[in-house]
Amino acid sequence: MSYYHLTAHEIHSMLANKEVKSKEVTNSVIERIEEVEEKVDCYLEKTFEAALKTAEDVDKKIAKGEEIGALEGVPMALKDNLCTKGVPTTCASKMLRDFVPFYDAFVVKKINKAGCPVLGKLNMDEFAMGSSTESSYFKTTKNPYDPSRVPGGSSGGSAAAVSAGEAFFALGSDTGGSIRQPASFCGVVGMKPTYGLVSRFGCIAFASSLDQIGPFAKDVTDCANILNLIVGNDPMDSTSLNIPKVDYTKALKVDVRGMKIGVASDYMNGGVDAEVKAAVLNALEVFKSLGATVEEYTMQAAKYALPAYYIISGAEASSNLARFDGIRYGYRTENYENLKELYENTRKEGFGTEVKRRIMVGTYALSSGYYDAYYKKAQKVRTIICRDFGEQFKKFDFIVTPTTISTAFKIGEKISSPVEMYLNDLCTVSANIAGLPAISIPCGLDKSGLPIGLQIIGRTLGEETVLRAAYSFEQSTDYHKNRAKL
Amino acid sequence: MKITREDVEYVANLAHLKISEDEQDAFVSDMENIISFADILSGVDTGDVEPTFHALELENVLREDVVTNDYDRDDLLKNAPSKHNGCFEVPKVVE
Amino acid sequence: MKYETVIGLEIHAELSTATKMYCGCATSFGSEPNIHCCPVCLAMPGTLPVLNKKAVEFAIKAGLAMGCSITRKGKQDRKNYFYPDLPKAYQISQLDTPLCVNGHIDITVGDEVKRIRINRIHIEEDAGKLLHEGVGSGTLIDFNRGGTPLIEIVTEPDIRSAEEARLFLESVKAILEYTDVSDCRMEQGSLRCDVNISVRPEGATEYGTRTEMKNLNSFRSAVRAIEYESKRHIEELEYGGVIKRETRRWDDDKGVSYSMRGKEEAQDYRYFPDPDLVWITVSDEMISRLKAELPELPEARKARYINEYGLTAYDATQITNSKFLADFFEKCVACGGAAKAAGNWLLGDIAKILNEKSLEPSQIPFTPAHLARLTQIIDDGTISNTAGKKVVEELFINPRDPDIIVKEKNLAQISDKGALLKSVREVIEANPQSVSDYKAGKEKALGFLVGQTMRATKGQGNPQLLNTLLKEELDKI
Numbered sequence A: 001m002s003y004y005h006l007t008a009h010e011i012h013s014m015l016a017n018k019e020v021k022s023k024e025v026t027n028s029v030i031e032r033i034e035e036v037e038e039k040v041d042c043y044l045e046k047t048f049e050a051a052l053k054t055a056e057d058v059d060k061k062i063a064k065g066e067e068i069g070a071l072e073g074v075p076m077a078l079k080d081n082l083c084t085k086g087v088p089t090t091c092a093s094k095m096l097r098d099f100v101p102f103y104d105a106f107v108v109k110k111i112n113k114a115g116c117p118v119l120g121k122l123n124m125d126e127f128a129m130g131s132s133t134e135s136s137y138f139k140t141t142k143n144p145y146d147p148s149r150v151p152g153g154s155s156g157g158s159a160a161a162v163s164a165g166e167a168f169f170a171l172g173s174d175t176g177g178s179i180r181q182p183a184s185f186c187g188v189v190g191m192k193p194t195y196g197l198v199s200r201f202g203c204i205a206f207a208s209s210l211d212q213i214g215p216f217a218k219d220v221t222d223c224a225n226i227l228n229l230i231v232g233n234d235p236m237d238s239t240s241l242n243i244p245k246v247d248y249t250k251a252l253k254v255d256v257r258g259m260k261i262g263v264a265s266d267y268m269n270g271g272v273d274a275e276v277k278a279a280v281l282n283a284l285e286v287f288k289s290l291g292a293t294v295e296e297y298t299m300q301a302a303k304y305a306l307p308a309y310y311i312i313s314g315a316e317a318s319s320n321l322a323r324f325d326g327i328r329y330g331y332r333t334e335n336y337e338n339l340k341e342l343y344e345n346t347r348k349e350g351f352g353t354e355v356k357r358r359i360m361v362g363t364y365a366l367s368s369g370y371y372d373a374y375y376k377k378a379q380k381v382r383t384i385i386c387r388d389f390g391e392q393f394k395k396f397d398f399i400v401t402p403t404t405i406s407t408a409f410k411i412g413e414k415i416s417s418p419v420e421m422y423l424n425d426l427c428t429v430s431a432n433i434a435g436l437p438a439i440s441i442p443c444g445l446d447k448s449g450l451p452i453g454l455q456i457i458g459r460t461l462g463e464e465t466v467l468r469a470a471y472s473f474e475q476s477t478d479y480h481k482n483r484a485k486l
Numbered sequence B: 001m002k003i004t005r006e007d008v009e010y011v012a013n014l015a016h017l018k019i020s021e022d023e024q025d026a027f028v029s030d031m032e033n034i035i036s037f038a039d040i041l042s043g044v045d046t047g048d049v050e051p052t053f054h055a056l057e058l059e060n061v062l063r064e065d066v067v068t069n070d071y072d073r074d075d076l077l078k079n080a081p082s083k084h085n086g087c088f089e090v091p092k093v094v095e
Numbered sequence C: 001m002k003y004e005t006v007i008g009l010e011i012h013a014e015l016s017t018a019t020k021m022y023c024g025c026a027t028s029f030g031s032e033p034n035i036h037c038c039p040v041c042l043a044m045p046g047t048l049p050v051l052n053k054k055a056v057e058f059a060i061k062a063g064l065a066m067g068c069s070i071t072r073k074g075k076q077d078r079k080n081y082f083y084p085d086l087p088k089a090y091q092i093s094q095l096d097t098p099l100c101v102n103g104h105i106d107i108t109v110g111d112e113v114k115r116i117r118i119n120r121i122h123i124e125e126d127a128g129k130l131l132h133e134g135v136g137s138g139t140l141i142d143f144n145r146g147g148t149p150l151i152e153i154v155t156e157p158d159i160r161s162a163e164e165a166r167l168f169l170e171s172v173k174a175i176l177e178y179t180d181v182s183d184c185r186m187e188q189g190s191l192r193c194d195v196n197i198s199v200r201p202e203g204a205t206e207y208g209t210r211t212e213m214k215n216l217n218s219f220r221s222a223v224r225a226i227e228y229e230s231k232r233h234i235e236e237l238e239y240g241g242v243i244k245r246e247t248r249r250w251d252d253d254k255g256v257s258y259s260m261r262g263k264e265e266a267q268d269y270r271y272f273p274d275p276d277l278v279w280i281t282v283s284d285e286m287i288s289r290l291k292a293e294l295p296e297l298p299e300a301r302k303a304r305y306i307n308e309y310g311l312t313a314y315d316a317t318q319i320t321n322s323k324f325l326a327d328f329f330e331k332c333v334a335c336g337g338a339a340k341a342a343g344n345w346l347l348g349d350i351a352k353i354l355n356e357k358s359l360e361p362s363q364i365p366f367t368p369a370h371l372a373r374l375t376q377i378i379d380d381g382t383i384s385n386t387a388g389k390k391v392v393e394e395l396f397i398n399p400r401d402p403d404i405i406v407k408e409k410n411l412a413q414i415s416d417k418g419a420l421l422k423s424v425r426e427v428i429e430a431n432p433q434s435v436s437d438y439k440a441g442k443e444k445a446l447g448f449l450v451g452q453t454m455r456a457t458k459g460q461g462n463p464q465l466l467n468t469l470l471k472e473e474l475d476k477i
């Protein structure tokens, strides 16, 4: 029997009702992985044995008549920038190809504690820098809807795994759109929570002020359950919020009556693909039919968000990635006579081109003479973007944009032009800059059968509104029921 | 902003990245493209705007001064490419 | 031409917290390498810093004790550079919002009180240690010290001589000790200083070109380095040379400084606010609480010693410069010791022995009560001052009640008039020439006779009594 196409909450009901065992479910997903992984290439490391062990433990618990958590016994997988004790964590980089952490990321602890069988570690762009997984040192993951296309990135492996039925859910990280863009490309739900809501401890940093861990799921209900699991204060992360616990599943109501939706016109015009635009307009009609009102507005700083993002993220990355020096862990060159050569050749050989590019740009933006013109300027623009959102959220309950301006592109199509690749993040980065919660949910397929994503952005800690809006749309449409045919 | 080979060399030196001769030109043009892309920021009027370093203005997240370390040195050292006598090792540092 | 030396100091003091700045590892000295380390202080991927509350409080206390204003909203910044002892390849420090600003310390130079302004005090983390004893030609790294909380105290260029620098450093050390902010163990490198130095013709208003010497880890080497470097600058200028702005290395063994050319890489630290950390805000309430926790500071204690105990300004400074010494002194007085005498002993014989044995005042093996008793038995004539010196020596060897020492070593003074008179008469009889010299008005002869009586009593005769008796007997002749 195959279960891989079901949602996590469907599996949960079956487990709770003793209709199936976690071990069977886990084995069925393992079979699915063995069947399609050749075409998808989303796993960097498989931990099936440990997953089965966890599944057995959950089965024992169920057999004893104990109650299980919403995701207990539901097999999942992790982006490979989340540290896992005893399991290689590579960030898809040659630099860390042999790195085995002896500590778990905060979210990994949560997942383990919740009894989720962890199937393995998922491919990504190297150090989460990219929009296609093509910058992975190991391999390029393919889009389950069309293996000649990218799954998006940087959490492309996480999106593809859920889309292909190779995991019921997954965790990824989003610095400029790295959860939402691949979710959109692969036709799954992906959410970036408010900055600080999920601890970053153990998530190998790309850009500290922007990085946020979040769920990949098959539907909004699963997304809310995952959020319930991973949200919480962590004393090991100074930027982790210490706020009362919220049950996000309570937000799952089809009810947007009277809500005001802002549509950022800047993201609806210009470079947006006609089919994508049509799908978003259609989605707005759905919201209207549910009693919401829609108003277009102009986001003053829209065109500045992306360049500001590339400066800020590059600057932070240049410093965050300086620790990879071949001394305490990670790759070390064989090509050195002295310390300087050890540093320079280790970093030359250990990092891929895109990572080096970002380190270079970030170093430049912080260097003497350019700090004010680039780094500080970008942080001032950030203030303007935050203020702009502040103004909009006085009027609107949530903001809608396409997640990406086009559907999944061909592998190799954009790799030669960094700036063109960066445009993938056009609609998503501003939520990172302002630390806002944002979700991407499926809202249609284009003519080639590729998924289109709808982005819903909420105010700070407005997760419940975002989830409710997403759920209302999802329950009124069938887009979330699409499955990749592999 | 025009990026020169000297800029690339200067930045590569700061970042401790070796850039080989044949990569130089690619880095010059890539960096120039990206930096030029960011030059649009100079058009934003940020006269009296303070920079935002964090979207959330948190303050005073502090830990109590209590020892909590319980790691095994073997674990701490196990990923090291070169070690000796409980220490990490590098080629001779000239001070 | 006459020159004026202009000196500014940057002092790094390790804070006496139990744990490191950003993780729960113990701060320690002299343990096995890399024992007090964790994923955070080894900068393992994915780890994050969380600031030690105590470190912030200590830094603010130091600032309050040095008359600083406290910054109400501060951030922490990354100083980026590669070095094997710096695991993150950046040091978390503070660039433009140091916790404390605009303070001062007053020092007494000769008879004059001079104010040395403090520009800033900020918090930062220490680096690990390089050990040059790897296999073959390698260097080993021990990160036990890495991440230890430091404050960096930066002065204005108000110091004008090596002597002023020494006085200032002693005051800083005293304040940090009094406030328990740092234990200032120089020998363990918990107090280090960088010296910025320049010279200019006397009366000039512009500063000369300055050089910097880093990581001087004792007051002595700081003083020597300043003396050397100031002389070097003056000679260079006298011979028509120019001073190059550079960082120089002080070689304490050879007593010279030399240029560190070659090591001088582009110093572009690319400071920016650390996005892993949040604002430090300081409330009025916190400031008043920390103020209330401040103990009596060295300046106040010094004034009290002068007024209450009649100590000289010099002695009071010497004692109060060491918190341990001052506490010892106060306990001694509290046990009934004579203040002035106790001070003299502490700064005299006791200091001399400590110095000979290269011990710190905290290593004095006997108790304040022992010293108190010593001053009492000298005061009441039980022993002589000379015997007192023997008691002190004995206290260092085998600390015990001075009364017991006096008994065991037979140091008691003879104050029995009869016994002493006998010796006096014997001496007069044995030295007729000296007696007649004295009678003839040669005062010198008296001294000789006194010496002879002391010798006759094996040095135990009460000298004042002997003197009186001798004079009386001689007058009878």
Ligand SMILES: [Mg+2]
Pocket: C093, C124, C152
């Ligand atoms: Mg410093």
Ligand SMILES: [Zn+2]
Pocket: B069, C020, C023, C024, C025, C036, C037, C038, C039, C040, C041, C042, C147
């Ligand atoms: Zn530590």
